[in-house]
Amino acid sequence: MVKPSVVPTQIISSLVLSAVFFLVSHGSHAxxxxxxxxxxxxxxxxxxxxxxxxxxxxxxxxxxxxxxxxxxxxxxxxxxxxxxxxxxxxxxxxxxxxxxxxxxxxxxxxxxxxxxxxxxxxxxxxxxxxxxxxxxxxxxxxxxxxxxxxxxxxxxxxxxxxxPDPTPGAANKSGGQVENYEVNFSHPSNLYDAGFQLEISTIPEGGDVYFTTDGSEPNQYAKKYTGLLDLNWISVIRARVYSDNEARSELETRTYIIRDDPKLPVFSLVTDPDNLWDPNTGIYENYEKEGDDWERPARVRLIEDGESKFSAPAGIRIHGNSSRATDKKNFRVYFRSEYGERDLDYTLFPQQETDEFKRFILYAPSGDQATGSENWNMLHDVLSHAVFHEMGGLVSGWKPVALYLNTEYWGIYWLREFTNDDYVGCDLGYDEVDMSRSRRRW
Known part of the structure; x- marks a missing residue:
């Protein structure tokens, strides 16, 4: 009888490893x-x-x-x-x-x-x-x-x-090698005791910068930067590089609070004036309108303790029920991926450790307005929250701010947490909370 040949175990192992390598390298995932x-x-x-x-x-x-x-x-x-x-x-x-x-x-x-x-x-x-x-x-x-x-x-x-010539479903057409720029400002967003001259430059040098001062986004038809800008009062500068009618830099926004110290953290809300005041599409003019169709893009910034704490693109809406009809309206601020980051990563409220927000409210308590008076004491609502918080109760976070709407001082507001399912679940430690029975309008 002829014995079958014996293949050494080393060879078998080698063959198995080779087969495995082949399947991994050339199989369904390759x-x-x-x-x-x-x-x-x-x-x-x-x-x-x-x-x-x-x-x-x-x-x-x-x-x-x-x-x-x-x-x-x-x-x-x-x-x-x-x-x-x-x-x-x-x-x-x-x-x-x-x-x-x-x-x-x-x-x-x-x-x-x-x-x-x-x-x-x-x-x-x-x-x-x-x-x-x-x-x-x-x-x-x-x-x-x-x-x-x-x-x-x-x-x-x-x-x-x-x-510049998109080709969905077909071969791409070259747009040519385009040089992109970074826009730099000589002064950061902040509070300033006196006016100054602002210089705008680009990296690399030589980019044509176009800018606006009313909160609108600049295009190639905006004012072209040609030299130092004299800033002597509250100013908002939005700038971008354009070349051959195409944007060649990101949109940059800076807020300068000059000769105006509100003694509070500054909240800057910058948006195209038409987003607020247009009779057909402005959310301030059409304050009774609600929903996704009445959200407008903006840039929000918090200046506190002598520096800009955050600056982010966001969406804004008018917030509230009967307060919508007041002159000093509440705003709701949303962070979404379509604007930039889907969350704001910052500890907004000293009462809490939460450092991630999808939305919050700029709140002007209409219930604190004295009957028949234009004066607002701004205390009743927040005082009740503060007392309840000291008693160990669950309350939304709050922070007083001075709101600047583009270049206009808009008064004292309270930054407030948005009280929804996520807020209650986070503070109580639950993964999921249903507030549908207690919710009126959010």
């Missing part, structure tokens, strides 16, 4: 590496429209490989800590094929694809992950311009450009 985020549009005004008739944000996936890839289970996200914020359905992408995914916050996975998030025109993170959590493609980008895409050129390579 092919998705040929899928990339190829182009996206974060501020779509008129380039194209989804099936709902909206000019939604979108991103384009592209298969630069030689194999057809099934996207089933892949994660698309704008949150680096949540790889599967939106999960792709089973769609096969052939070699050289493009796929448009609308970033509309509609969450649709049939026929036309819509993610459950929007893309922030202020800049953020985007990521594509394999079904097993492996990173396929990620990028972090800065501020984007309206109707100007950002994409790879040529398709699939690691060379990103602004694309």
């Amino acid at each position: 092919f998705p590496q040929t899928i990339v985020i190829n182009e996206f549009l974060a501020s779509n005004d008129s380039v194209n429209y989804d099936s709902f008739g909206n000019a939604s944000d979108w991103l384009e996936l592209y298969n630069f490989g030689t194999d057809t890839i099934d996207l089933a289970g892949m994660g698309l996200t704008d949150d680096s800590e949540d790889a599967f914020k939106w999960v792709c359905p089973s769609i096969r992408l052939a070699p050289g094929e493009y796929l448009i995914v609308w970033a509309s916050d509609e969450d649709v996975t049939t026929l036309e694809l819509h993610t459950n998030f929007k893309i922030s025109a202020g800049g953020e993170f985007l990521g594509l992950f394999a079904a097993n959590g492996t990173v396929i493609d990620t990028l972090t980008f800065g501020e984007q311009s309206t109707d100007v895409a950002f994409g790879r050129y040529p398709d699939g390579v690691d060379n990103w450009q602004f694309l």
